Amino acid sequence: MSDNDTxxxxxxRKAERAEKREARRKFWTQPLAQTRAEKRGEIWYQPMWLGTRQTGILDLNSDGRMKYTTVDGTTxxxxxxNANDIESATIETAADYVERTSGGRVAGGALVGGVLLGPLGLALGAGAGVLAKQKHGGAEYLIVELNDGRTVTIEVARKHAIKARKIRDEITRTA
Structure with missing residues (x-):
């Protein structure tokens, strides 16, 4: 037997011992459900939730099931x-989100104002469109696009900005 074989x-053997040590450490330092899921070869998600009653609540379970709940009065x-149904998850500022969803609010306001009231209405309509765009301030939105075409939009309160990024990173691991 040569020295290289030894x-x-x-x-x-050293690598095997290190692997066993790591397995013992993980058993005591990570959630038991995560350890079991890894042994079965399944994906495990850190359970977390995000939002308020006013903006809606997004709940992520450890098995990837998600629920988005909104309350509007009594409705x-x-x-x-499911997290596997997610095509993409992004975080946008309010200005970007409103610009993307409202498309031509300023141009539309100017067009309607110009048709109804002439040149003065043109200026007033454009101004109304700009004011409507600016009312959201520095808010952020978590936008989750699903494979079936649905889009879930969650307004992120400032106090939940870091949590929103964690959820985005957690659910886009598999997307």
């Missing part, structure tokens, strides 16, 4: 989907 064998709306 070194390789020693390195292999409660629930959207249920």
């Amino acid at each position: 070194i390789t064998d020693k390195d292999r 409660v709306t629930r959207e249920r989907f």
